[in-house]
Amino acid sequence: MLRGILPVLCLVPLAGHGDEVGRADVDWIGNDIVIEAVRDSEVGGVTCHLAYFERSVLDRLSQGNWFEDPSNSAIECVRTGPVDLGGIRRGPEGEDVFSEGRSLIFKSLRIKRIYDEESQVLIYLAHASEVTEGSAKMAISTVSVADARMPGD
Template sequence: MKKILFVVALAATLSGCDNDEVGDVSLGMFTMKDIKLNHLVDPVVSGVTCHVASVEADLSFSDPSDSAISCRQTGEITPEMIANIDKSASGEVVFRKSKSIFFKSMKIRRIFDVKNQTLMYLSYSTKETSGSFKHSLSTVPLWGTKAYQSQPQQ
């Protein structure tokens, strides 16, 4: 009886570890791979939410590198938020997730396109797979928000 209670408690603890997961799609009983759907609220521009789909392989040392990202405005975006982001050409990492015990990770980087007043969110793998680095891009225009500037500063 104690063993059963321990296993149930452990399972409940582990299932609560990934509280940003909003979906889980099995790729089949014999594949041992699932597509995990997660949400991420930008830590600085809190009016932006990204949904990321990535494959995770159970009982494997490395997850596949493929991922997809879609970001949308889900709240207010203010000039103060934009003032607090990294505006360099390489932007800044807003999310990181390990995909392997061999130093592979998936990162999401926010880059601001000043000229077009658009936030770009780039999801990418840090390790080359099958001759290419896997990546996906989503954009959130500032048009219609308080942060939009008709004559952007260069």
């Protein structure tokens, strides 16, 4: 059994954690919306605020699904200091900035950064990533970097 699980566990990225900055109660059984500040360590000077739903123990008991939270999220990113684009991956694939598990092993909530060089904009895409099937749940935020430091500056 463990042999079958190990390859799947290797596909799960290590969770990059943001700092929890807020929490809103949404019902009487303890479900919450959590807001985390996620700083882009490769760029610096950009902070994203990611909001997502966190299920309570009571909700997990009543629904019978212990190991999974919804994939829905919202994101907003803003410049919080000087931006340095020297260390980022360029191209349409971009790179992951953040990943947090939303189920025991099969689903994660991710933030991917893509640089639109022509428009001089960083695009941050929050989306669910599932091993077994894709998800259309996503949110997007952009940050202008027209005056950012480029490699060699």
